[in-house]
Amino acid sequence: MGAALEIRNLHVTVEDKPILRGVNLTVKQGEVHALMGPNGSGKSTLANVLLGNPAYEVTAGQIIFDGQDLLEMEADERSRAGLFLAFQYPVSIPGVTLANFLRLAINARMKAADPTSKGISVSDFRKLMRAKMDSLHMDHSFAGRYLNEGFSGGEKKRAEILQMAVLNPKITILDETDSGLDIDALRVVSEGVASLRGPDLGVLVITHYQRILNYIKPDYVHIMFEGRIVENGGPDLALRLEETGYDWVREKYGVEQE
Secondary structure, eight states, rough: OOOEEEEEEEEEETTTEEEEEEEEEEETTTOEEEEEEOOOOOOOHHHHHHOOTTTTTEEEEEEETTTGGGGGGHHHHHHHHHHHESSSSSSOOOEHHHHHHHHHHHHHHHHHHTTOOOOOHHHHHHHHHHHHHHTTTOGGGGGSSSTTTTHHHHHHHHHHHHHHHHHSSSSSESSSSSTOOOOOOOOOOOHHHHOOOOBBBEEEEEEEEEEGTTOOSSSSEEEEEEEEEEEEHHHHHHHHHHTTTTTHHHHOOOOOOO
């Protein structure tokens, strides 16, 4: 039985303002879920809470990941446990190459699993890095560049997918990875994610648009509105949103803001 990310009746506030109002969602390894919804519905808040951003206060509910209480874990512990977040706006780290960043991340995971570990050897890391870059059709010179420094939007997102490929998480959250990408960059990034899809990887794609789901085909689609998941369905639910927008969701579930 694979790992699962279980969100149970999750309530979250930011600066005392309620944002999430009882979210329930389970993502298992081997499944691809799409979380959609209009601006301000709480999608990115959920992503931030999952990875432990301290600006968000959980006031009720549970998040269980692979049998552990995620809310009791620090952000680095969540990562080492097998959770990965691809950011909507990845930050630049001048002076740190992508290769060194990833080798340090792998070594941190190995050290956490075995305090006596000396980490991955340089030669083994190079083999791993090149193999993953080849699978994602990335030029090897990419590894020597400073992390996200001077990267285009598409390059930043490809670097995120490379990190995901190398770190091999159990569950990945893609927080509006399609944001700011042109059609070509979107296709390259999406196909990279799709190539990693398999029984050992669960994916939660957070997005406004159907277009990324043309490449990363979801098993399940969920609509978030006013801090709750209000509709659940299959890929046809995303197609309905593409055709009609969110007006019907607002009409069906609209409530007065607190």
